[in-house]
Amino acid sequence: MKKHYLLLALTVLLFSACDSGKKEITISSDVYHDSMEKLSEVIVHDIFSPPVASRIYAYPSIGMYEILAKTDPAYKSLAGQLTELTAIPEPTEEVSYELAALEAFIKLGTNFIFSEEKMDTYKAELFKELKKGVNKTYFNASLAYGDQVAEHILAWADGDMYKQTRTFPKFTVTDDPTRWQPTPPGYMEAIEPSWSRIRPFAIDSATQFVPERPTPFDMTVGSPFYKEVMEVYTVGNNLSEEEKEIASFWDCNPYVMNVTGHVMAATKKITPGGHWIGIVKIACQKEETQPMKTAAAYALTSIALADGFISCWDEKFRSNLIRPETLINKHIDEEWLPLLQTPPFPEYTSGHSVISNAAAIALSSIFGDNFAFDDDTEVKYGLPIRSFTSFIDASEEAAISRMYGGIHYMPAIANGVTQGKALGKYVIDKVSLKNESIAQKED
Template sequence: MPSARPYLRPTRRTLLIGAGAGAAAVAAPGLTGVAAARGSDVDTVLEWYDVTAATIGVITGPLQVNSSRTWAIAWIAAWRAVTRARGGAPADAALAGAVHEALATLVPARTAELDAALAATLDRLGPAAAVGAAVESGRAAARDVLTERAGDGLDLASVNRPFTPPAPAPGVWQPTPPGFAAAVQAGQGDGRPFLIDDVRAYLPGPPPALDSARYARDLAESRAVGAVESSRRTDRQTDVARFWAQTSLNGYTGALRAAVTSGARVRRVALVALFHAATVDAQIVTYAAKYRDLRWRPVTAIRTETIAPDPAWTPLITTPAHPEYPSGHTTYAGAAETALRTLAGPPAGPVALTSPTAAGVTLTYRDWRELTRDNIDARVWSGIHFRHTDEVGAAVGRRVAAAGLAHWDGRPL
């Protein structure tokens, strides 16, 4: 198996040159808008960030880690290509060539739009021989990374392999109402990470025992504030819950964009690459734990448990079709927070985000930790997780990302 780390060799000192986060996030434009961009004031990093976001689009949970992998491969290739270029137009061309090659290979249905975006970039950069050579260098970098990541177990079929639920028992996960859908992402925990070596080293301990005070407290909270008709949940809490019902990858695309708005080109490209590498690793770890512990969801516990069973209880948000512990959303949030704090520093200004699952709601954040806080609360207010599960997920994500980022350049951060 090829090493996961050789292409992550530029030092952290190089990465941090020109560090500084941007201000407010803006919605990523569609590819048609990107392809129409002209003028010397176009920022090629943001241009191809938005191309990548538009290529991935709005996704569902079963597509998330595969889509995160696409981001990571494309921007690791861009990082390699940019560090080999001499700056200026050739570096921009190398970036565009790398991202285009990776995305066209992994999302072939978008090739026409990607070709148009690349043509727009090259038209702006001009016909110099160095520009053409840099595009080819970027394409070669992408092919190298694609080869190295072949067979990593993060393709859709491997991630979403069939899973047979265990026999019903107290605490044990079962398909959940209303659709009682088959489990998804059962193979995700077997994927090959980008930055860490041993997934097992980052697995959390087991969830609280069913006869523990912590479990009883969390069960009562989820029952009270997570019900679809809850009188305890405020309007703001409902908005936050619905906002973060989107996939984490979509939710953090605007936040990461705010962090790459300004600074040295190589630092910004590396930030995108490392952010997605770290969050992929966190997603692998959390699903390894989910399918190890097979913990039941609140809806199953509340409807069937001997403690005041309520067969009609329904959560605010439909329960995802996979085990409960730990939370995938909060694991991602913890990893994202760590990557952003470590590599970008605090936001330079308020970061305003919107969500495809909460029309008309805008949430504004001034610290990366605030997104993690909202993710922890949101999954309880949604009625789909227990609070301890969310807190453990965030801790796992932070630990995975911190270890991965320390590992990639061979010394502690």
């Protein structure tokens, strides 16, 4: 009997010792940045298309924001502000909201990618350090709450039509000389022709920001459209070194096909949305933002990016306009090649122009209209740092880069800028991050 009581006492002591530790976990914004960068790395590895990548960024960012917003009364939940998003559950135990937010972000991000093991390995190494000296029950309860919120966000994501669009028919290419045709070297099929069916986050519908109609197709010499085609050809043949650098800096093609003889290999790069997610990190680190503001910046920017792709892709497959490369090769110079590889989807409007300006408006609403920064996002891809006086300055350079790259006519760029800015303005007007009455008192 004494041995039984002694064994019971030792067991209780052992569990008590394992459960001892501090009940506080401090997670810096750098940990959230590193986790986002890891997600970007896997998105590049798995070669997700730009529209799909924007969805992958949005849901984890929103989940992270929703948890952290519970820690700061100056910030508002996005429930009821984003389409069909309901309030996340409350924790039933004492938890670290910062750890729960990190867990939710990683769990959500892992759910949307292919190479789950890469995120699993990252998480195991990260959490091994975070749990040192921390009360075990508290740590596990925080993870459980993060998982609970992630499941709530996943249930919301499940209703956005993404899974259904995986089964929709592929885009049909016709012989119509005005319509988009696959381009060399890969002659890839059109990417995400049904993306306009994806449920928007903040905008009312995919058709809310339909741009002006593209210039009527007419390859008669001297016609307005012919002049637009010739502008792409002329600019492409007379690029300065600076213009070439700008085009390459904003290329952001996730799958560039390189052909040498009969050998074809791919170069993987970050998506346009991924580039702007990188700019979020740059802005946050320059201002040394705390986790709450960091999460707000990622959430609002990712919402603008995701809705920007939905709006732009709606127009792309409505106008279904042929790319410059196809027309120049057929009517002007069969040997001509654009500086950048032509992306596999219709021309109008320019995706970079739309999403870059939407993201710039979102970031300006958080950091200000004249936030200067050095953009080193593309350094890992062998490109130099570029400096900008504002987010709009960067977005407008991203837009014109598509002319330098030889892949867009000017109306797609100019009207895409207008489309993106209008969408971005709508997003920041509709999505309120701050509880203004509290924020004003704090100021």
